[in-house]
Amino acid sequence: MELLADFLTSDFLGKAVWLWLAFLVVVGALLAFDLGVLHKSDKELGIAESLTLSAFYIAVAILFGVWLWWSMGPTAGIEYFTGYALEKALSIDNVFVISLIFGYFAIPAKYQYRALLWGIIAVLVLRGIMIGVGAALVQQYEWVLYIFGVFLIGTGIKILVIGESESDVSKNPIVRFLSRRMNVSTELHGSHFFVRKVDPATGKLVRFATPLFLALVMINIADLVFAVDSVPAIFAITTDTYIVYTANIMAILGLRALYFALAAMVHRFEYLKYALAIVLVFIGAKIFWNQIVGKLDPAISLGVTLSIIALGVLFSLWKTRTASRHGAS
Secondary structure, eight states: OHHHHHHHHSEETTEEHHHHHHHHHHHHHHHHHIIIIITSSOOOOOHHHHHHHHHHHHHHHHHHHHHHHHHHOHHHHHHHHHHHHHHHHHTHHHHHHHHHHHHHTTOOHHHHHHHHHHHHHHHHHHHHHHHHHHHHHHHHOTTHHHHHHHHHHHHHHHHHHTOOOOOOGGGOHHHHHHHHHSOBOSSOOTTOSEEEEEOTTTOOEEEEEOHHHHHHHHHHHHHHHHHHHHHHHHHHHOOOHHHHHHHHHHHHHHHHHHHHHHHHHGGGGTTHHHHHHHHHHHHHHHHHHHHHTOOOOHHHHHHHHHHHHHHHHHHHHHHHHHHHHHHHO
């Protein structure tokens, strides 16, 4: 019993082991409830249910942030909410890519939510690895933060000046590689990722991957690509690995629930990417400000980030509504 107590209170990446385990238990319980109770059977998730479920996940994320604020202090709480808001906004672009992936593989809406939820399990591990590596680099070589800052500023300016490149799933090398190296079924088999069927070439019963599995792989690869922006951005806000990881995962949990509502209106957020580009430049510049002038008040960082994102959302909704009215007249 004493050994267990020592283990739970031992340090892991700057926080007690029990804090990490408690968070993972909460996430696991949410996923089990979502997948095993709310969506035990495959069904299409409507916009109203998507918004309701997303509101639930946002409420959980806010409660977790309030607990961080209470237990670790206002600075930790503000940094968590800043990272959460930033990750949530940056992930909206991910919705567009996910919808392209599902469209390319012709995945019906009733199977999409299950694939997204299973994808979260991979995200828990992959984001954990990326954040762990980033934390180790920052701890050993603090100057890595300057590289993060330059990268974020460069990415933001690139989006503002050039824009983002269009995604073409059919030309993705990962899709081509998997299609060559694996037996891939041309048709769906319900919500199964793998099925056993007769190989036309050999006549033997072999395992085939379904298009749903390929879509799952591509979604997680897309998440890794987006993490290249979001992980350095949140490390620019805080180097507390626990806050970085929990803010990332809480935002992603909610995004999966909100996907079906956002996918139906993602075109309305056309100008949000420019607001996010400005946020990236601001976060990148903040690294240099913190090192040269002094640490910027986290409350100011939160206020600026939320204000820019809110203005981007409002301007997008106003601009696309105006364009729609002009097109109808």
